[in-house]
Structures are given as structure tokens and as C-alpha cells.
Amino acid sequence: MARHLVYASLLAASAFHCKAYSACVTTTSLGDPYNPASGESVSCSSAAPNPDPQRIDAVAGSSNVSVSVAQGAALSVAGADAVRLRDSSTLTNAGQISAAGGFAGVSLAGNGNTLTNTGTITGGTGVLGAGSGNAVVNRGTITGTAGAGVSLTGGDSSLVNSGSIAGSGATAVQFGAGADSFTMEGGTIQGTVSQGDGRNRAAISGGTITGAVTQGNMSDDFRMTGGQIGSLAQGDTRDTFFMSGGTIVGAFEDGDVATMTGGTVGRVDMKLDNNIFDMSGGTIRGNLVAGFGNDTIRLSDGVIGGNISVSGGTDSLTITGGRLEGSALMSFGSDTLSWDGGGTVLGRIDMGPDSDTATLRNLGAAQLAPTASFDGGLGTDTLTLDNTQAGGVARFANWESVALQRGSGLAMDGDLVLGDSGTGTGALTLDATSTLKAVPGTAAAIRAMTAGQLASVTNAGTIDLTGGGAANRLTIAGNYTGNGGTLKVDAVLAGDGAAADRLIVSQGRIGGQSLLSVNNLGGAGAATVTDGIMVVQATNGATSDAAAFSMPQTVKAGPYQYFLYKGGVSAGSQENWYLRSTIPVVAPPAVPGEPQQPVPEQAPGAPVVLPPAIVLAQPQATPAEVPIYRPEVAVQGAVVATSRQLAMTTLDTFHQRQGEQSLLTGKGRWTGSWGRIFGESVDNRYSGGAAPQFDGHIAGFQLGQDLYTWQRDNKHQDRIGLLASYARAKGDVRGFTLAQSGALSGSLDIDGYSLGAYWTHVGPTNWYTDAVAMVTWLSADMKSRDGMDRSTRGTATTLSLEGGYPLPLGSRLTLEPQAQLIAQFVSMNGFNDGVAQVSFNESNAYVGRLGLRLKSTFESGGRLVEPYLRANLWREFSGTDQTVYDGAAAVPTRFGSTSLQFGLGVAARVQERVSLYAEVDYLTDVSGDYRQAWTGNLGVRIRW
Structure with a gap:
């Protein structure tokens, strides 16, 4: 009972004590809230006095004290810290x-x-x-x-x-x-x-x-x-x-290692150490500066309003995006710049002193255009364009090595100066996929920084001088070495001195091996009489290796094919390179160890194997130029002449068509029908121009119908009729191709469809007169050995008048003198063969024949048989056809020959109304153009 009374008294005293102090109380013990001990909690409310003037000071050495000042509560202490905690304690304040x-x-x-x-x-x-x-x-x-x-x-x-x-x-x-x-x-x-x-x-x-x-x-x-x-x-x-x-x-x-993906910074100064700054977003309004040490800066996005600057050390700057509105200043040390795929630099790029490396990768000219300059600085510096297109070449300064690789292109809109004041010079290299491109209207050069030193260019790719109206010039003041690369030029393929782009090499050496690619800029072709068309010029003592250039393509204009020559015929031209459409009559002595190779003969349609560039060892005047006709010229030159031959073989003579006078019986309408098949092997050679030669065959068939026959009492008869024919001439064409006589040039295939009318008069002693008018519609297919395949159409009108008078030599033999005159008029349409517009100026042709025919007549089994021998002298009167190219250059084909023909044949009436006739002939020339032919003929005549 006493214990309970004591406890009640303590509670009452405690309650009285809290109210007397303030609104801050202990909530975990009966301790002093202004001097809480370890583990005690103090809570201050807004009760009076508020603000409380007493400090809360945890007992020295206490821990885990918790103090809470409620919202509305206030502690306002003078002369001491308002709240002081010792260790591992907490204060939560929502008041004052x-x-x-x-x-x-x-x-x-x-x-x-x-x-x-x-x-x-x-x-x-x-x-x-x-x-x-x-x-x-x-x-x-x-x-x-x-x-x-x-x-x-x-x-x-x-x-x-x-x-x-x-x-x-x-x-x-x-x-x-x-x-x-x-x-x-x-x-x-x-x-x-x-x-x-x-x-x-x-x-x-x-x-x-x-x-x-x-x-x-x-x-x-x-x-x-x-x-x-x-x-x-x-x-x-x-x-x-x-x-x-x-x-x-x-x-x-x-800073030292920084990553920025967004936000804004006024400026950045990384100062000392090996700094790394990786920026993929955000904005730096001013400069980004890295101090000494080996610094790395990467910009993939975002904006830098000032410069990127680094101090001494081996520093690295990588740009893959973003925008640098100032310059990239790399300072001392062997620094590296990699600009890949994106980003913009509005200022300049200055690599500073020492040996630096810069790579521009996967960039376009538009991305690089705003950059004021690319400066390698002093030292041995290397600039690589990797799958990059660039212009403004004068911006690239103080580089000892410039390399273009993986499809890169550099537009030569000014001078590229290699080297710096210390090194003096440098080298430009192109890999097999890259291009150095001329800019129209700009005379560009690649030269050394120091006058008198030689720059170096090694080309495994393409130097493209085209696109400037055949007036572009690129000068290399130093050495040019081909490493299987290509030089592309525009040229007006015409005569000497025609306009052409030009690579100029000054002072140095032209070496290695390069290919020349030529684009004809409207030239109609012409014979070069002196040096030709200059495409590479060696000046100021420069020299050229004999195999420095070759031309793998066929370069054609008008009737000519152009070849590449080292050296001209004028003084001082020995080291230059020219395009020529002619060669000297007497070839100059070849450079020892480098004989000129002939053009191998090709099958039609096969790719041409070209000789290497022709080397003229010394300037040499020649008595006359020898034209280099392209293979198509011989093929085209044979078209008109072979069309005449096809029509001539189709027409032939009276006896080849109708057999014998004795077979012409009956009178009135539709007295007889006849038909024949024929074939001829032909080897005709013509002169002038490309001197075409047609070696092939002509084959066909012919049908005739007598429309009406008049028989007079005095044993004279006249008959008129119509004939229709088809014949085909097919063969190879040789000619004066690529300055070689008789070179295989291509093939020719001509189809001829003919309609004609004839009148034949036979007298009482079987003398005869025969007249024929025939029109042949022609379709000619021309193929050259270079792959040209073109067709054209035309017509041939043939008129013939002949006669014969048999003289009896006994009861069974007769000798029949004969004469024939033939006129031919051929007209062929023009066409474009892919090189030029081709047209023909055809000459009218006239042919005369004088012949003798020795015939025997006998019966066999009651059937009339008439074997015979014949001999003819054919005279093709001279004429000249012209093949005209682009309305300018005309190449003549001259014809005219005298030939002898020998043959034997037989005509026989095998039935009362049916007769057969056959003949074999051989023809050879005796003067004029070469002619060789074998002819076979087999016919049948039916009397109705």
C-alpha cells in the first residue's frame, strides 16, 4: 500500500514539473528535455512558452537522442547553439x-x-x-x-x-x-x-x-x-x-573524366591530368579546354559554342556528331583526330606541332564545307580521307601525307600544297576505290610547300579530269606514279590539237602503270597528221616511262579508232602522251626491249585485245599518215558492194534463169513456169579507205512465170513474164582495220527479196534478146569484232539487156557469141552505230559481159539433151561508194575489175512438158579488184 502511494506522488510531481518547464518534454523517461541523455526523445510543441528561449543540449557523450520540433513550435535561443546533439542522434524540425x-x-x-x-x-x-x-x-x-x-x-x-x-x-x-x-x-x-x-x-x-x-x-x-x-x-x-x-x-x-549527354555549361576547362570528355548531347556555350597530359575528347552530339583546345600531350579528338562552332586546336604532341560520319565544325582544325594523324571518315562535302581549314601544323603529319567526299582543297595545309581510301573523293578546286616549312613536301595517295576530281573552270595543282622540291602522287584509283568541256588541267609539280589507277579525260576526238583535258607533270617523273579512259566530247573523228591530241604533258624537264600509260578501252570517233602514243613528232614532245588516229607509214624504231605488239585477230564479237601504248622514240616526220580505221568501217564499207553482188547473182544471165532457147515453146497465156536454186561462194576485195573484203556465200531461189507468148508465122516469138526471188549473202569481212591490211573486222548478213519483169525475143535461128528489170529490197545486219551489231535497209534496182546469136559448127555443134549490159542503182538507209551517224553515198554501177557458148545437141532415149561449155569476160566499170560519218568524214570504197568466168552445163527435156537445166562456173579476176567465185545453178521449166 505504501509503495502505491509513493508512485502516485511521483506522477503528480512529474506532471507539475512538465507544465512548469515549457512545451518541450521527454517522451521516453522522466529526464530533462533540455539536456536529454542517451536514448531519450524530446518533443517540442507550440504550447507556451513559444518561442521557447531555452536551448536543447544533449548530455555530453550521449547518443541516440531524438529531438522533434513540431510545426508551429519555436526555439529562440540567445548566447548558445539552439540545438546541440552529440552522437548518432536525430533532429526533426518542422518548426522554427x-x-x-x-x-x-x-x-x-x-x-x-x-x-x-x-x-x-x-x-x-x-x-x-x-x-x-x-x-x-x-x-x-x-x-x-x-x-x-x-x-x-x-x-x-x-x-x-x-x-x-x-x-x-x-x-x-x-x-x-x-x-x-x-x-x-x-x-x-x-x-x-x-x-x-x-x-x-x-x-x-x-x-x-x-x-x-x-x-x-x-x-x-x-x-x-x-x-x-x-x-x-x-x-x-x-x-x-x-x-x-x-x-x-x-x-x-x-574535371578529369567527364560525360555530357545533355544540359548546358558556360565553358569547360579540364586543366591538368589525362582528361576524358565524352559529349553526346547538351550545350557548351564557350570553349572546351583540356590541359596537359594525354587527353581524349569525344563529340557525338550537342553544341560547343567556342573552341576545343588541348595543350601538350598525345591528345585524341573524335567527332561523330554534334556541332563545334569554334575551332579544334590540338597544340603540341602527336595528336589524333577522328571525324566519323556526322557533326559540323565551323571553325578550323589545327593539329599543332609534332607528328599528328587526322582521319575524315564517312563524311560528305556538305558536312565538311563549313570547316575553315584543316591544318596539320609542323611535323610529319598524316591526313586520311576514308569514304569521304571533300572539296575546298586549299583548306588542307601542312600535311606530309594525304591518303584517299574506301571510295573517297577530293575535288580539286584549287591547289593542294603538301608539306610544311620544315618538311618542305609530301605525298598524295589514292587507293583503288578513290577519286581525285577536277572542278570545271579551275586550274588546279598539287605541289610542294617549298619551291624546288617535288611533291609525289601515287594513283591506284581515279584521277577524273572530265566535266569541264575538255579544258580541265591538273598540274603535279613533282612525281606521278600509277599503281594500276585510271586517268579519265574528256577529249574532242578530231584532228591534231583538238581540245582535251590534260594531266601536266612538271620537273618530276611519270612512272608506274596507269590506264587512260577517254570520253569523246562531240568529236566527229579526223586524221591526226602531226602530234595528235595531247592528254599528258611533261614539262620543265619531266620524263615519262614508256609503259606509264595504256588505254584498255577502244576509243572511236567517226571512222577512226584512236590509240595512245608516247611522244609526238614535233620537237620537245618525246615525253608527252597523245591520242592519234594515224600511224607513220614507216614505223619509227621501237624503244629497246619494248617492241610494239600487233593486234591479235579476233573472232566477231570477241573483246579486242589492244596493244600497249605506241612509243615514238624520237621526233620524226613521216611522209604521210596512215589512218587507223575502226573495225566497223570495213564492215560498213562492204554493205553497198555486197548488196550489188547479191542482186547480180540473183539476176545472173538468161540461160541461168530459163535454161535454153529450145525450151521456150508454146504460145498464148501462161505458157510456162520456171524456177531455180543457186549458190555462190564469194571472195570479193575492194580498194580505197578500209579496203573491205567479203568472204562468204550467196544462196537463194527464183521463180518465174511466162504471162504471154506471141508466136509469129516467121518463127519469131516474144514472151513476157514476172519473176520473184529470195537470196541471202552471209560471210566474214576483213579490211584495213587498225592499220592492218586484211584484218578480220566483223561479219555481214544481207537478205534480198526481189521482184522483176522480163521480155525475151527468140528468132528463127534461136538468136535471142533478153531484157530484165528487177528491184531487190535489202536488209543488212552488220557485226563488228568489237561487238557492234546494227542493221539497215535499202533497195537495189538492176536492169539487164543481153543477146546471143548461135552459129552452127556442124549438125550438132553451135557456137553462140553473147553480150550483156547491166546497170545497178543501190540506195541504203543511214543509221547510228553507237559511235557516229552513218550514211552512204552510193555510186551507180555498170557491168558488161562478153561471152562464148559452145553447145552440143543430141537425143538420148528420145529426150533432147543440150550440154555446153561457156566462157565470159566480165567488166565491172570503176566507181566509188562513200561511207560518211557524222556528215563529215567520208571513207571511200572503190570497185572495178575485169574477170574471166568458165563454166559447163546441160539442159534436157526429161518429159514432154518438163525440162531440167544445171550449170557450174568458176570466176577469177584478171585485173582490178580481186574476185574469186564458184557458182552452182539448178533449174526446172514446165510447159503448160
Whole structure:
């Protein structure tokens, strides 16, 4: 009972005591709320007195004390820290805490304390953390009236802010040495944040810090995803930086490893150490500067408003995107630039002194156009264009090696100067896929920096001089070496001195092996009489190897094929290279060890194997030029002449068509029908121009119908009739092709469809007169050995008048003299053969024949048989056809010959109304054009 009374008394006294003190009470014991001991909790409410003038000062050495100041509650203390905690304690403030007289609003005197503020804390220093491992979370307001708003100097402390912090001076937040952590989620910090030395971490995701953030020495980490700060200085040792949003108004300084994907920075100065800056977004308004050491800068997106500058060291700059509005300045050291696929540089690229390397990869001319210059600086520098197209060649300066590879192109819109003031010269190389392109209207050169030194160009790709009206010039002041590359030029394929693009090599040597590709720019072809058309010029003592250039393509214009020559015929032209459509009559002596090779004979349609370039060892006048006709010229030159031969073979003579006079019996209408088949092997050769030769055969058939026959009492008879024929001439064509006589040129195939009318008069003693008019419609198919395949059409009108008078030599033999005159008129349509527009000026042709026919007559089995021998002298009177190319160059084909023909035949009446006749002939020339032919004929006549 006594014990219960004592306990009740203590409760009453305790209740009386709390009310007397204030609204701050202990909630876990009967201890003093203003001097809480370990493990005690203190709660301050808005009850009177409010504000409470007493400080809360945890007992020295205490820990795990918990203090809570409720919303509406206030502590206003003079002459002391308003709240002081010792170790591992917590303070939660939703009210107001203030201390006057320069004392701290909250003092975290020990280690491991935690402050969470959503209210207001004011003091000389708003929050003072002298111990280590203290944590402050501020979502309210902290103000320092005589110092920092928050000062956590004990080390290894943290501050999370989304409220307001301000100090009396420039410093709002001060950390000491140690591994401190600072997080800015929002709100405002008026002044600077200084983390001090140590491995500090700072994370900014929102809010505003009006002053600088400094992290001091040791390896610090900074991350910013939002918000705004005045500036950032990370200090010495290996720091890391990440920014994806927000703004650093001023400078980011003294960083080491930085990643920027967004946000805005005023300027960046990485200062010392081996810096890395990786930018894939955001904006740097000013310069990005890296200090000494081996620095690495990568720009894949975003904007840098100023320059990228590095100091001494082996530095690396990689650009794959983004926009650099200033210049890239690489300074001393063996630096590397890689610009790949994207991005823009508006200023200049200056690699600085020492031996540097720059690679421009996967870039277009539009991307590179804004860049003011690409300067290798002093040293032995290498520039590589890798799958890149570039112009503005004068921007590329002070490079000792320039390489084009993987489909790169460099437009020569000015001079490319190789080397610097120290090295003096340099080299340009093109791989097999790359192109050096002339710009129309620009006289460009590749030369050394130092006058008198020789630049070097090695070409495994293409030097393209086309596109400027055959007036482009590229000068190499030094050595040119072909490594299987190509020189492309436009040329007006005409006579000597015609316009052509030109590669000029000055002072040096033209060596290696290059291919020449020529595009005809409207030339109609003409004979070159002197040097020809210059495409490569060696000046100022330059020399050229004999095999430096060759021309794999066939270059044709008009009737000519052009070949590439080293050396002209004029003085001083020995080292130049020319296109010529002629060769000398007597070939000049070849360079020892380099004999000229003949053109191999080709099958029609097969690709042509060209000889190497022709070398003229010394200037030499020639008595006359020998034209180099292309293979098509001989084929086309044979068209008209072979068409005549086809019509002539179709017409032939009276006896080949109708057999014998004795077979012409009956009178009235439809007295008889006849038909025959014929074939002829032909070897005809013509002169003039390409001297075409047709070696083939002609075969066909012919049908005739007597329409009406008049028999007179005096034994004279007349008959008229119609005939229709088809014949085909097919064979090879040879000629004066590529300056070689009798060279295989192609083939010719002509189809002829003929209609004609005839009148035959037979007298009492079987003398006869026969007249024929025949029109042949022609279709000619021409193929050259170079693959040309063209067709044309035309007509041939043939008129013939012949007669014969048999003289009896006994009862069975007669000798019949004969005479015949034939006139032919051929007209062929023009066509385009892919090189020129081809037309024909056909000559009228006249042929005469004188013949003798020895015939025997006998019966066999009651059937009349008439064998015979014949001999003819044929005279084809001379004439000239012309094949005209583009209305200008005309190539003549001359015809005219005298030939002997020998034959034997037989005519026999095998039935009363049916007769057969056959003949075999051989023809050979005796003067004029070459003619050889074997002819066979088999006919039948039926009397109705």
C-alpha cells in the first residue's frame, strides 16, 4: 500500500514539473528535455512558452537522442547553439529554430547525426556539423547570419537539399575534408557549395545554386540531371563528371573524366591530368579546354559554342556528331583526330606541332564545307580521307601525307600544297576505290610547300579530269606514279590539237602503270597528221616511262579508232602522251626491249585485245599518215558492194534463169513456169579507205512465170513474164582495220527479196534478146569484232539487156557469141552505230559481159539433151561508194575489175512438158579488184 502511494506522488510531481518547464518534454523517461541523455526523445510543441528561449543540449557523450520540433513550435535561443546533439542522434524540425549572437541554430557536435528540416533554422551558422558522418536533409529554410548556411566540416557527411539555404557571405554550404555527399533535388542555395578535399560526391537534379560548386582535391564525382549552378570546380586528382540536364552558368573546371549527354555549361576547362570528355548531347556555350597530359575528347552530339583546345600531350579528338562552332586546336604532341560520319565544325582544325594523324571518315562535302581549314601544323603529319567526299582543297595545309581510301573523293578546286616549312613536301595517295576530281573552270595543282622540291602522287584509283568541256588541267609539280589507277579525260576526238583535258607533270617523273579512259566530247573523228591530241604533258624537264600509260578501252570517233602514243613528232614532245588516229607509214624504231605488239585477230564479237601504248622514240616526220580505221568501217564499207553482188547473182544471165532457147515453146497465156536454186561462194576485195573484203556465200531461189507468148508465122516469138526471188549473202569481212591490211573486222548478213519483169525475143535461128528489170529490197545486219551489231535497209534496182546469136559448127555443134549490159542503182538507209551517224553515198554501177557458148545437141532415149561449155569476160566499170560519218568524214570504197568466168552445163527435156537445166562456173579476176567465185545453178521449166 505504501509503495502505491509513493508512485502516485511521483506522477503528480512529474506532471507539475512538465507544465512548469515549457512545451518541450521527454517522451521516453522522466529526464530533462533540455539536456536529454542517451536514448531519450524530446518533443517540442507550440504550447507556451513559444518561442521557447531555452536551448536543447544533449548530455555530453550521449547518443541516440531524438529531438522533434513540431510545426508551429519555436526555439529562440540567445548566447548558445539552439540545438546541440552529440552522437548518432536525430533532429526533426518542422518548426522554427534560431540562435542569436553568432551561435549555430543546430550544432551536430558529434558523429553520425541526422537532421531533417522542413521548417526554419537560423543562426550565425545555420547548421554546424563538427563531427563526421553527419547527414542533413533540408526541405525547409536554413540561414547563416554570420557564416555558412550549412557547415559540415567533420568529413564523410551528407547534405540533401530541396529547400533554401543561404549564408551571410559567399559561402552557403561548406564541407570539410572527407568523403562527403551533396544532393540538390530542388530549392535554392544562395552562394557557393564547397565540398573540400576528399572523395566527394555531388548530385544535382533540380533547384538553383547561385554560386560555385567546388569539390577540392582527391577523386570526386559530380552528376547533374537538372537544376542550375553558378559554376563547378572539381579539383585535383582523378574526378568524374556526368551531366544529362540542367545548367552550369559559368565554368566547369578541373574535371578529369567527364560525360555530357545533355544540359548546358558556360565553358569547360579540364586543366591538368589525362582528361576524358565524352559529349553526346547538351550545350557548351564557350570553349572546351583540356590541359596537359594525354587527353581524349569525344563529340557525338550537342553544341560547343567556342573552341576545343588541348595543350601538350598525345591528345585524341573524335567527332561523330554534334556541332563545334569554334575551332579544334590540338597544340603540341602527336595528336589524333577522328571525324566519323556526322557533326559540323565551323571553325578550323589545327593539329599543332609534332607528328599528328587526322582521319575524315564517312563524311560528305556538305558536312565538311563549313570547316575553315584543316591544318596539320609542323611535323610529319598524316591526313586520311576514308569514304569521304571533300572539296575546298586549299583548306588542307601542312600535311606530309594525304591518303584517299574506301571510295573517297577530293575535288580539286584549287591547289593542294603538301608539306610544311620544315618538311618542305609530301605525298598524295589514292587507293583503288578513290577519286581525285577536277572542278570545271579551275586550274588546279598539287605541289610542294617549298619551291624546288617535288611533291609525289601515287594513283591506284581515279584521277577524273572530265566535266569541264575538255579544258580541265591538273598540274603535279613533282612525281606521278600509277599503281594500276585510271586517268579519265574528256577529249574532242578530231584532228591534231583538238581540245582535251590534260594531266601536266612538271620537273618530276611519270612512272608506274596507269590506264587512260577517254570520253569523246562531240568529236566527229579526223586524221591526226602531226602530234595528235595531247592528254599528258611533261614539262620543265619531266620524263615519262614508256609503259606509264595504256588505254584498255577502244576509243572511236567517226571512222577512226584512236590509240595512245608516247611522244609526238614535233620537237620537245618525246615525253608527252597523245591520242592519234594515224600511224607513220614507216614505223619509227621501237624503244629497246619494248617492241610494239600487233593486234591479235579476233573472232566477231570477241573483246579486242589492244596493244600497249605506241612509243615514238624520237621526233620524226613521216611522209604521210596512215589512218587507223575502226573495225566497223570495213564492215560498213562492204554493205553497198555486197548488196550489188547479191542482186547480180540473183539476176545472173538468161540461160541461168530459163535454161535454153529450145525450151521456150508454146504460145498464148501462161505458157510456162520456171524456177531455180543457186549458190555462190564469194571472195570479193575492194580498194580505197578500209579496203573491205567479203568472204562468204550467196544462196537463194527464183521463180518465174511466162504471162504471154506471141508466136509469129516467121518463127519469131516474144514472151513476157514476172519473176520473184529470195537470196541471202552471209560471210566474214576483213579490211584495213587498225592499220592492218586484211584484218578480220566483223561479219555481214544481207537478205534480198526481189521482184522483176522480163521480155525475151527468140528468132528463127534461136538468136535471142533478153531484157530484165528487177528491184531487190535489202536488209543488212552488220557485226563488228568489237561487238557492234546494227542493221539497215535499202533497195537495189538492176536492169539487164543481153543477146546471143548461135552459129552452127556442124549438125550438132553451135557456137553462140553473147553480150550483156547491166546497170545497178543501190540506195541504203543511214543509221547510228553507237559511235557516229552513218550514211552512204552510193555510186551507180555498170557491168558488161562478153561471152562464148559452145553447145552440143543430141537425143538420148528420145529426150533432147543440150550440154555446153561457156566462157565470159566480165567488166565491172570503176566507181566509188562513200561511207560518211557524222556528215563529215567520208571513207571511200572503190570497185572495178575485169574477170574471166568458165563454166559447163546441160539442159534436157526429161518429159514432154518438163525440162531440167544445171550449170557450174568458176570466176577469177584478171585485173582490178580481186574476185574469186564458184557458182552452182539448178533449174526446172514446165510447159503448160
